[in-house]
Amino acid sequence: MTDIAQPKRTKKDFASDQEVRWCPGCGDYAILNAVQKYLADAGKDPAKTVFVSGIGCSSRFPYYMNTYGFHTIHGRAPAVATGVKVANPDLDVWIVTGDGDSLSIGGNHLAHILRRNLDVNILMFNNEIYGLTKGQYSPTSPVGTKKKSTPMGSIDRPFEPAQFALGSQATFVARTIDQDIQHMTKTLAAADAHRGTSFIEILQNCVIFNKDFYAANVERKVRADRTIDLVPGEPMIYGKERDKGLRFNGFEIERCAADEADVWRADTKSTAPAVILAGMRDDPEMPVPVGLFRSVEAPNYEIGVNAQVDDAVAVKGAGALEDLVYAGETWTVE
Amino acid sequence: MTTTSAQDPQPGELPLQQLDRVVIRFAGDSGDGMQVTGNQFTRTSALFGNDLATLPDFPAEIRAPAGTRPGVSGFQLQFSSEDIHTPGDAPDVLVAMNPAALMVNIGTLKPGGVIVVNTGAFRETDLKKAKCDTNPLEDGTLEGYRVIEVDINARVNEALAESPLSNKDRQRCKNFYTLGLMYWVYSRPLEPTLAWLEEKFAKKPELVEANQLALKAGYNAGDIRELFQGQYEVPKAKLAPGTYRNIMGNEALAIGLVAGARLANLKPVFCSYPITPASGVLEALAAYKNHGIVTIQSEDEIAAICSAIGASFSGALGMTGTSGPGMALKGEAMGLAISTELPLVIVDVQRAGPSTGMPTKVEQSDLLSSIYGRNGDAPMPVIAISKPSDAFDMAIEACRIAVQYMTPVILLSDNFIANGAEPWPLPDLDAMEPFEVEFTTEKSDDFLSFGRNENLARPWVKPGTPGMEFRIGGLEKAPTSNISYDPDNHQAMTDLRHAKVRKVADSIPTPEVEGPESGELLVVGWGSTVGILKQACDRVRAGGKDVSRLHLTHVWPLPHGLDEIFSKFDRILVPEMNVEQMTVLLRGELPEHTYVSYNKVTGQPFLVAEVAERIEATLAETKKA
Numbered sequence: 001m002t003d004i005a006q007p008k009r010t011k012k013d014f015a016s017d018q019e020v021r022w023c024p025g026c027g028d029y030a031i032l033n034a035v036q037k038y039l040a041d042a043g044k045d046p047a048k049t050v051f052v053s054g055i056g057c058s059s060r061f062p063y064y065m066n067t068y069g070f071h072t073i074h075g076r077a078p079a080v081a082t083g084v085k086v087a088n089p090d091l092d093v094w095i096v097t098g099d100g101d102s103l104s105i106g107g108n109h110l111a112h113i114l115r116r117n118l119d120v121n122i123l124m125f126n127n128e129i130y131g132l133t134k135g136q137y138s139p140t141s142p143v144g145t146k147k148k149s150t151p152m153g154s155i156d157r158p159f160e161p162a163q164f165a166l167g168s169q170a171t172f173v174a175r176t177i178d179q180d181i182q183h184m185t186k187t188l189a190a191a192d193a194h195r196g197t198s199f200i201e202i203l204q205n206c207v208i209f210n211k212d213f214y215a216a217n218v219e220r221k222v223r224a225d226r227t228i229d230l231v232p233g234e235p236m237i238y239g240k241e242r243d244k245g246l247r248f249n250g251f252e253i254e255r256c257a258a259d260e261a262d263v264w265r266a267d268t269k270s271t272a273p274a275v276i277l278a279g280m281r282d283d284p285e286m287p288v289p290v291g292l293f294r295s296v297e298a299p300n301y302e303i304g305v306n307a308q309v310d311d312a313v314a315v316k317g318a319g320a321l322e323d324l325v326y327a328g329e330t331w332t333v334e
Numbered sequence: 335m336t337t338t339s340a341q342d343p344q345p346g347e348l349p350l351q352q353l354d355r356v357v358i359r360f361a362g363d364s365g366d367g368m369q370v371t372g373n374q375f376t377r378t379s380a381l382f383g384n385d386l387a388t389l390p391d392f393p394a395e396i397r398a399p400a401g402t403r404p405g406v407s408g409f410q411l412q413f414s415s416e417d418i419h420t421p422g423d424a425p426d427v428l429v430a431m432n433p434a435a436l437m438v439n440i441g442t443l444k445p446g447g448v449i450v451v452n453t454g455a456f457r458e459t460d461l462k463k464a465k466c467d468t469n470p471l472e473d474g475t476l477e478g479y480r481v482i483e484v485d486i487n488a489r490v491n492e493a494l495a496e497s498p499l500s501n502k503d504r505q506r507c508k509n510f511y512t513l514g515l516m517y518w519v520y521s522r523p524l525e526p527t528l529a530w531l532e533e534k535f536a537k538k539p540e541l542v543e544a545n546q547l548a549l550k551a552g553y554n555a556g557d558i559r560e561l562f563q564g565q566y567e568v569p570k571a572k573l574a575p576g577t578y579r580n581i582m583g584n585e586a587l588a589i590g591l592v593a594g595a596r597l598a599n600l601k602p603v604f605c606s607y608p609i610t611p612a613s614g615v616l617e618a619l620a621a622y623k624n625h626g627i628v629t630i631q632s633e634d635e636i637a638a639i640c641s642a643i644g645a646s647f648s649g650a651l652g653m654t655g656t657s658g659p660g661m662a663l664k665g666e667a668m669g670l671a672i673s674t675e676l677p678l679v680i681v682d683v684q685r686a687g688p689s690t691g692m693p694t695k696v697e698q699s700d701l702l703s704s705i706y707g708r709n710g711d712a713p714m715p716v717i718a719i720s721k722p723s724d725a726f727d728m729a730i731e732a733c734r735i736a737v738q739y740m741t742p743v744i745l746l747s748d749n750f751i752a753n754g755a756e757p758w759p760l761p762d763l764d765a766m767e768p769f770e771v772e773f774t775t776e777k778s779d780d781f782l783s784f785g786r787n788e789n790l791a792r793p794w795v796k797p798g799t800p801g802m803e804f805r806i807g808g809l810e811k812a813p814t815s816n817i818s819y820d821p822d823n824h825q826a827m828t829d830l831r832h833a834k835v836r837k838v839a840d841s842i843p844t845p846e847v848e849g850p851e852s853g854e855l856l857v858v859g860w861g862s863t864v865g866i867l868k869q870a871c872d873r874v875r876a877g878g879k880d881v882s883r884l885h886l887t888h889v890w891p892l893p894h895g896l897d898e899i900f901s902k903f904d905r906i907l908v909p910e911m912n913v914e915q916m917t918v919l920l921r922g923e924l925p926e927h928t929y930v931s932y933n934k935v936t937g938q939p940f941l942v943a944e945v946a947e948r949i950e951a952t953l954a955e956t957k958k959a
């Protein structure tokens with residue numbers, strides 16, 4: 001089978017024969033649809049594509065993809081994916097995870113894969129809730145979230161995923177919305193083109209346990225006024241009428257008229273501007289930022305680790321087992 | 335107390351006496367370089383042609399307060415002209431660099447043994463640090479031993495009077511003076527250590543010179559100062575013909591993993607998080623990169639095993655290494671490897687537990703947790719290394735089982751093996767049998783991702799293979815690899831996973847019985863007790879009584895044929911460094927026999943004498959019963 005003989009792939013080529021089992025109306029459906037379509041349009045080879053996930057609603061994703069897939073254990077998808085990619089850097093590796101999976105139980109692995117900058121794409125479905133265990137507050141739920149395990153409201157401050165990623169030296173950080181297929185496709189393409197760990201937070205509607213956040217900010221009706229799309233090289237403008245803007249004022253960000261908006265850059269030396277923008281979500285007066293927070297270059301771990309093997313072979317020659325066993329001082333007994 | 339001092343030379347000719355075997359223990363502050371001293375003595379003795387075994391015994395703290403008892407670092411070795419299997423029960427000679435080292439180790443010394451003591455470190459302040467109210471050199475503590483007093487501090491200063499080194503740096507050459515002294519006593523050549531120093535400090539010629547001077551000064555002191563009654567010689571051992579090298583367990587294990595991956599024709603990927611005493615394996619492998627091995631130092635124990643699993647999923651041979659606490663952390667991921675039926679080698683260099691326990695001390699207490707310690711019914715083969723040189727073969731064996739049965743395998747080592755050293759009869763590499771992996775690349779009509787071959791192993795398909803895309807995970811699966819909650823399927827898959835692991839027994843030999851094939855008592859051991867149990871049984875037999883011995887290398891599944899062997903003995907004595915773990919296993923698997931458990935969990939290996947005594951006592955009880 002060669003690529004030349006292969007007819008153009010369609011979304012169907014990326015869909016497995018398994019029945020999709022998310023709740024009706026769940027935002028995951030839209031994401032699955034967008035990803036399958038993107039991979040087909042981008043001409044990807046299912047045989048060279050691997051989806052690795054942890055545990056949670058989102059992590060069922062690989063079962064629905066007609067690619068290689070590994071549904072691993074809670075929080076550990078980045079660690080498993082590291083092995084997959086290091087063992088075979090030619091594979092196109094995608095990680096699917098959720099807010100609990102990646103920021104609670106798997107927080108350590110997320111931080112380290114970002115720091116190592118393996119060339120993989122992370123799709124983090126953030127619904128600010130534990131769905132699969134039936135609705136406990138998550139590390140991204142706002143303070144005061146009242147659920148069965150927090151009848152008096154949650155006390156701990158939430159993680160801002162983009163800030164977590166930026167703090168972990170992520171080279172690509174973006175946010176998109178499950179229902180906005182155009183924006184998501186654009187974001188997937190940018191992530192795919194990026195050589196390094198691409199972290200995409202997808203605001204995902206859990207219709208069963210946590211639709212309030214979604215309704216207030218991301219729902220189609222309010223989206224234009226409640227979100228801003230960060231596009232590098234373009235002024236930070238939002239609103240249905242495109243009349244609102246954002247600009248930096250010293251160490252703060254503030255709202256302004258559209259014609260006074262600053263031009264956004266995702267490749268500044270310091271992560272500070274992106275960190276400041278990501279922090280806007282704490283402020284109900286400010287729009288929820290989506291789009292590209294950061295995109296910079298850094299060396300890839302899987303390349304480096306395999307290059308060391310090549311370098312060692314180049315310097316010392318390909319080792320024969322005999323050189324290892326019969327090494328050091330030996331003596332012979334007749 | 336018989337004291338010889340430099341001021342009190344013994345008259346007359348110095349005779350040269352022959353000895354069969356000698357046990358020396360070097361002990362000093364952890365900053366005194368006792369491990370280096372011990373390793374140098376070992377190396378020189380190995381090159382000379384002695385058989386030997388070593389037991390490093392160091393504190394968990396990198397630098398406990400100088401001069402205190404917790405800061406004492408020891409290195410014991412036995413070298414011999416005969417075949418030996420242990421570092422020796424009790425030292426013949428104790429070299430004590432300070433009062434703390436003396437007090438910590440005096441109890442292990444043979445009655446009438448020799449103590450070489452550095453009197454330069456017995457000032458009031460030194461005694462205080464070692465919590466000695468009176469000076470042990472004067473208060474009768476050393477009654478019954480032969481004490482050789484040398485002011486090593488002063489002698490080293492004299493020897494290095496011309497050296498450009500600072501006073502402090504000169505004092506750091508004390509261990510080489512001591513080594514020189516012991517080289518003289520046991521007629522060892524200086525050359526190997528002189529050459530080693532040149533290589534070690536190639537960039538610091540002043541250190542080469544100072545240490546060489548100290549070594550020679552120590553050697554000459556033996557000659558000139560007549561501290562000892564004479565010199566001794568331990569002739570070459572009559573080892574089996576072949577080529578040998580001296581090897582430590584962790585190193586042999588690392589080489590075995592490289593060899594195993596090569597025999598499987600797979601890229602090895604070793605992922606590990608630093609932990610005592612397993613870090614040595616990661617460090618050794620990291621130096622073998624030109625042999626094609628990829629090493630990852632992971633962010634934690636869980637990441638290490640998960641990355642290794644990911645590597646195996648990609649078609650490499652994933653491996654991970656750790657010690658007890660790390661095993662506990664890896665438990666869930668081991669279940670994933672069992673459920674997805676991916677090959678994986680998990681090295682556990684056991685240490686004393688529970689919890690953090692005693693990281694630098696030896697124990698065999700991860701046996702049952704290795705076999706049973708995971709959620710759900712999660713069977714996995716477990717094999718155990720017996721001695722440093724055996725680590726090579728057992729690492730290969732772990733790789734073989736992993737790829738032939740598509741399963742994770744636990745390879746148990748322990749602290750005694752990891753840091754112990756002995757001569758390794760080097761294997762004939764051409765004679766090793768490959769077990770090359772064949773990946774499945776095409777779908778036959780009846781292809782199933784969890785179909786079975788004659789070993790009950792499933793096919794190994796690696797990502798990148800066109801047309802074979804499949805999904806796996808930790809959820810229960812049907813033979814197609816699709817998720818299944820079907821009750822009958824779960825029963826069938828659970829049964830299959832067990833049957834597969836049991837099937838490994840078809841590929842392993844039945845252990846041989848040493849001694850009579852039937853009788854009153856069979857001693858059954860596993861792991862690093864092998865040499866001690868062998869010598870204890872030899873000793874009992876030399877005393878005219880019958881005892882037999884069997885050693886297990888494959889602890890799960892147990893080899894075939896044990897039931898028949900065991901049935902020929904009245905009782906089975908199971909000595910192990912844990913609380914009854916192998917006994918519990920044997921009672922469950924082979925319940926028809928009478929087991930007597932014998933446990934030691936002091937963090938120190940068994941002594942030959944205590945095991946021999948126990949065997950005798952058990953024999954006496956058996957008679958009565």
Ligand code: SF4
Nearest residue numbers: 023026057131206207
């Ligand atoms: S619980 Fe929420 S996140 Fe999970 S499938 Fe249902 S709607 Fe989706």
